[in-house]
Amino acid sequence: MSTLVVFDLEFTTWPDALEQDWSAPGQFREIVQIGALRLRSDLSVVEEYEALVRPVMNPRLSPYFTELTGIGQEAVDRDGLPPAEALGEFLSFCEGQSVLSYGNDMVVLGENVGWARARGETVKSGFLEVGFVNVRPWLNAVAPATATVNVGRLWQVLGLPKPGAGGEHSALFDCHSFAAALRHLRGAGALGGAEEALFQGYRQAMAYR
Template sequence: MNYIVFDLEFNMFFRFKEGDQANPGLKNEIIQIGAVKLNQQLEQIGEFNLLIKPVVYKRLNPYVKKKTNIDMSRIIPRRPFLQAMESFKAWMGNEAVLCSWGQDDILGLRENCSYFGFNALIFDRFINIQKIYMEFGGLSKQPSLESAVDGLEIEKSLPFHDAFSDAAYTGDVFRKIYDFSQDAIINWGKVQRENEQRIEELKHLLAKTNICCPECGSQVIKNGEFSKPKKYFAFGFCSHCNLPIRHTARIANKSGEFEIICNNVIYKKDQSD
């Protein structure tokens, strides 16, 4: 079994001119994937670094360009996502476990796979190195990769915010803190299915909750409601204060623990939902 420590850089929507709109099916489009391959002794045995041609957000978001120093002249001639994933899959080999700093990259990878029609089952075995580092250091807040590199006194010889450089640094952190516990390896697809089921259960509970007027505190009868992924909205009218009320609930996932964050606010009818 090998460990594939990877990192991604993304491009995302930017309104360059009036009328531009984001693609609702893909929030972040992968434009670079970098990775190092470690054997069971955590010795580096391979490297992977590939720029990917964007086809959804074809112009670079200015923030992404500034942060990563990637420009369009470097990525336009590159291969598109499906070809890049075939190369990455072949390089990974069989019985590999993906590892990354936090959950954002595995979520982004699976979102891109879903959008472009690439089978993401090969990316189901996953280790969250940031979580292991937090347990290692007894931390309650999510640290940046650079702070972990500094905390472990790892030499900084490469620039950050480059997919390959960040993957290499994450691999260095991994070597210093991993205890080879199989408990660290999760089935990402199974976890996501369980999370989605839990979210739906919480939404049903939210639909049964009461909403109150933030002015007088009295209970308000709902006259409308709807849900979005991880969000629930309900509307009512306080007859005591003669005010329209909006109730918003957000389902947050903090290190695997779900919590509901709610508030009731007075709203104007011309406000967007």
């Protein structure tokens, strides 16, 4: 059965960090939450993945981050996985598939893998068996109303039913919003030939390695 993965990350942030590209001293984009969905060829959900991650360089979450995401310090301290463990689990979940993001979350993922390895930690799975694709430029082009919104609001600007409990800036909810947008565009005929490319892109890319 052909499947692909959509994913979203929540990572440490502070007031104005986005506008300043996390350039202030001590500001690192450490992953705190990972959400992912495995989708069938009709874009229905096969499996979910969700994990909290304990940041290392900034172990205390900023009040700004907690207000934005609803993720509190107590939950991360209690349920958060060590970064290398969470990253390995997620990359294993994605192995051998095309993996779609709404933005360049794969860059943040790569930063976190690099930091874990620099600390001497072992990330059990790697990037070579995963085909990452940022589909935001394409999605914004075929649905211009989405151009100014984050992934957690895609369902809203497209006039779709809310795709489950929770809200934006919760990684798994954002994935469901993303998947709902893809299903909507598929139903409207916007995917066209791109749909096959999404499912086959990883295998085609690997054939040229």
